[in-house]
Amino acid sequence: MKTPKKIGLFGFGTVGKGFYENLKKHPNLPAIISKVCVKRLDLPRIGHELYFTDNPDELLDDHEIDIIIELIDDPIAAKTYVEKAFLVGKDVISANKKMIGESLNDVHGWHVSYDSRFLYEAAVGGGIPIVHSVDGFLRDQEVTEIRGILNGSSNYILTQMQQNNWSFDKALSDAQLKGFAERNPSLDVSGIDASYKLSILAYHAFGEVSSIKSFEIESIEGVTKEDIKRAKAKGRKVKLVATLKKTDHEIICSVKPESIGPNDELYSVDFENNAVSVETLISGRHVFMGKGAGALPTGSAVLEDLKRLLDGYSYQVSKKVKTVA
Structure with missing residues (x-):
């Protein structure tokens, strides 16, 4: 040895x-x-x-x-x-x-x-090996877009609101009790935590540093029980979705709640789980899923x-x- x-x-x-x-x-x-x-x-x-x-x-x-x-x-x-x-x-x-x-x-x-x-x-x-994948194999595939659920705490909260009709405050307290959310959960629920992660992925995917000041960021604190009910009535779910897309002129970055349908690969990603979809020019789409919070x-x-x-x-x-x- x-x-x-x-x-x-x-x-x-x-x-x-x-x-x-x-x-x-x-x-x-x-x-x-x-x-x-x-x-x-x-x-x-x-x-x-x-x-x-x-x-x-x-x-x-x-x-x-x-x-x-x-x-x-x-x-x-x-x-x-x-x-x-x-x-x-x-x-x-x-x-x-x-x-x-x-x-x-x-x-x-x-x-x-x-x-x-x-x-x-x-x-x-x-627990998702996304940096390793984007920096290595997928980087040579020419990444064009990354889209995912990058915060297990906010996803857990939204899932409890969706499945059990809980209020935001009750779902947050439960997430903190289970160790998925910090005592000060502001970075998680505001979307800032996911924005930091998205900027790291932008660096490895595109070789550029993007300031989160240029990101479109929206908190899940504004998601109400009525928003959840409306989405549920249409067979949809509200998720905090992080999106990174490269155009000919710029890199577009956003983190915001979205109502998504069952055909979306992020639809079935619930509780503290995370998922990242990476679109490439050569080998198409790659989807990674796993637990995004917890010790x-x-x-x-x-x-x-x-x-x-x-x-x-x-x-x-x-x-x-x-x-x-």
Whole structure:
């Protein structure tokens, strides 16, 4: 067996614990968690023997740590840790869609400037390998359009409103109780979370950085029980649909509630599940589906990125992008 790579893990919340649980199921994987950095050391942590610290430099300055896995919710701190990790030659995995989505020009610079690799599958589709697919095989198919449900929390809320005639507030509380929505759900329900993910896909599909300020974004908070009833009476469902389309002159990006019929591939995607449809010129349409929220699905995406790092994989986008808008 190879000498295990040592991991410095930032964050031990929902996704961090999900990654840890997934990693335990793969004892032959040549990687171990060496240290975990958390904000609060006083919280009880039962059922493991991990080393915890609240000092990020204990991970970043440790020459024995090869890989930094960043799973915190603070995009400013996350960016600081990621940049320092690259400066000291460590590979990085992140699930922080806000940090990546708001810093794509910097992300492109990291891909180009450093030998260290940066992977972030878990930042986009939960357990769906969409970044890996768009950046690799499908990129050579010439992507023309991406359309999907990219937020498991909002999809769960709309599904409960549709199936059980729940109010928005009741469905949101249930999503929070089950761990699909954050205590502060504003990014999820507003469409901003899906917009960050869409901008990351635009970068990998088209090699361009699109500011979410140019996106058409509409919250699901405006969806009423009456809207749901009207759609249901017509055999339709209301979904928060993210759309990315390239024309001859621009990239059009939108995230908004849409009433869709049973012939739409997104129609049957309910609860916390996500789905992404990718249209290509050469091989046509490809549809990916899977769980888009929850500890284990997102943690599994982090684990898959770890496996790819151990196999020497890196994204291809930096080799193909000539200029970044």
